[in-house]
Amino acid sequence: APTWPSSVDELEDIMMLNTGYRARGFANAVTPCSAGAGPGRVTAAEFIRTAFHDMATANVYQGTGGLDASIVFELNNGGGDNIGQAFPTSLAYFAPFFSRRSSMADIIAMSMYTAVRACGGPAIPVKTGRVDATEAGPPGVPLPQNSLFTFQNQFARMGFDSTQMIQVVACGHTLGGVHASNFPQIVPVGSAPNDVKQFDDTAKFDSKIASDYVSGRSTDPLVVGPSQAARRASDLLVFNSDGNATITTMADLTYYTNTCRTLLQKMIDVVPAGVSLTDPIAPYDIKPVALQLTLQNGGSEIQFAGEIRVRTTSRPASQISSVQIVYKDRTGGGSNKISATQKGTAAGFDDNFTFYAFSAGISSQSSISSFNVLVTLASGATESYDNNGSGYSMQDTVMFQAPQSCVTDSNGQKLLTVTAAVRLPATSADLLLTLKVPRDVITPELQTQTVAMTQKTIVGPYNIVTGTYLLEASQAQNTEFDIAAGQAKDMFKSTAGLGTTCVPLSATGSSSSSSSSSSSSSSFSSSSSSSILSSRTLTGSSLSTFRSSTSSTSSTTSQQPNPPPSPSSTPSQPGYLYQGCYTDSTSARVLTGRSQSTSTNTYASCAAYCSGYTYFGVEYGSECYCGNQFTNPSAPAPKGDTECNRPCSGDATKVCGAGNRLTLFKNQASGPTSVSNIPGWSYTGCYTDSTSARVIKDKYNYDNALSIERCAAACKGYKIFGTEYANQCYCGNSYANPTSKVADGDCGYACAGNGAQACGAGNRLSVYTAA
């Protein structure tokens, strides 16, 4: 079993946890194997074809291309290589699983395992480590009208010899079929049910495609039918290329299954030179899940909580009588025990798992450095798991404080506040954000931002530090972050579970202790820690005094001659949406419509001066800029609102940017309108959605020219439709999952094909109902 933690941890979960507790549900779309996104469609086939097309432009001589997710950039190349709904549908399904620990290319590779396995085929080993391309690759997918010579050259370029070419085509064409809408010369419109001709008559990963061919009973539209006269009978050309020798051997199910396991793995392992792949993912026998240390009870105690996932494939949970954590203190001594209780079970294609949860208070002085897991069986036998000898290591140098962290509304955006405890003598930490930034292809771009976390107070043996960052609404639920203090890191936190209020860290030891199982009372003086704490609690107003102070003791703060305006009140101006604190540059101004500098600068005076413009921004106290768009690049300031800290020259209680920092506003009237009047439909509102539980899901379209009209047309005959994330169109007859109505302003994305209309946002649907 692998040693924890490892780079494959996220992908291992996606691969292993199909159903049950903590299920990731990646296999849902291909369960059962015949499941499809519409009549005649087979999602498992679409996954496999997507993986093939992504790989098919590889050039192994030059070490370029391969499975690298370049296909996300190749969907609109004018009907060349990637014709059909299979590609955008599959990629949109994969996109929510994409993260910094799970590249889109690795997800596409994994989809091969998932699709084949869901259809009863072999378990294809999945290596990881693929790197996503940042642009389109060259064309070069085999097209049915190509000559045999071209096919052989194309497959040689991908690293497959002529025999392997025959085999891998037979492996691919066991599922799905040819769609009249994509290839009318092969399947004439109206000639097959749902306008799709299946390759064979079994919706299974089996050798029927080969055995039918060998016995002369093939119904494969790339072998028989109109494709022959249209010179597009490519399977015939390929299968017959060695006098049917290879395809004959493929008719045997066992041989077929083994050959396809090898060749489909070979296919997903074609990667550009320089990319090195890991060993295939193997399930952990014991995997720690969602471990968290949290300082509590006035600093005397650390809550240690999490779960242990036990593989129960060959040894069922019914045979396990207890699961215990045996941990060492921070000096490496001791063997304290914490009992875990069964929380839930999950299953994948090949393995079963049972989760055991625990939570205990431990002394913050003696703390923890590592643990082992002790499994006691009903028979009385015990199994000790020590993570291949190294123990499951824990660091208490920097700890994310979830209760003291939150996401709050900030005029259409979301203010993220992250609090951490750093063990003395450390006084600072960095908040390392991984932001999903939407772009005009299906997957967002991952961008990193570092925010310095400033010291606020001392609690027990820890300094409490806080950092803030202004997120786009679409990022409020899907932003990952780490907290780093020197070498120590508390990693892979997410904004997903954060509350909307930051709960102050309790000053005394009396509050909500969960289950304090151990911990003799700490020798640390609780009176001194609570007196420091009481003078600087985690409230918004005291937060502000730390925002711009370079040194962080309270005396330094109070000595500042001009306390900066309190950012606890977010800048606001009637009729405008506050955008945030944005970068500017004296050599390349962002807003170039008109500008002035006055000693009476306020939000109101600048708004009036910029009347008629989309944006106004105040900078350096006295400056006012107007513009209809960003003339030069600008982005939210790396450290968020804290960087805009100069008092306005006309109102010292408000902030007006800083040097090269704009306090930026957008005219509310200039955004996309929430309501579009479409004949036959009425606007119902802005509704929440979730990538893991889609609210409207009978039909889905990815449309880079989406407008409300286009989605209405695509959803003709359905009762409701919703647009999301600028370019997604969902049709349905009812809500498939729970949803709630939210403010129209939440659906603030302009439609990809009509900037004046609103098309949802991240996890937000602009919903219309048939009149």
Ligand code: HEM
């Ligand atoms: C000579 C090489 C190949 C040619 C010319 C070819 C051509 C085609 C064509 C024309 C279709 C119909 C697509 C549609 O109507 O949507 C198709 C479907 C498909 N191909 Fe291939 N293909 C080749 C090799 C492969 C390989 C190597 C694989 C995977 C290992 C593969 C997997 C699939 C799958 C799964 C489908 C069904 C898709 C669906 O039902 O939506 N193909 N292929």
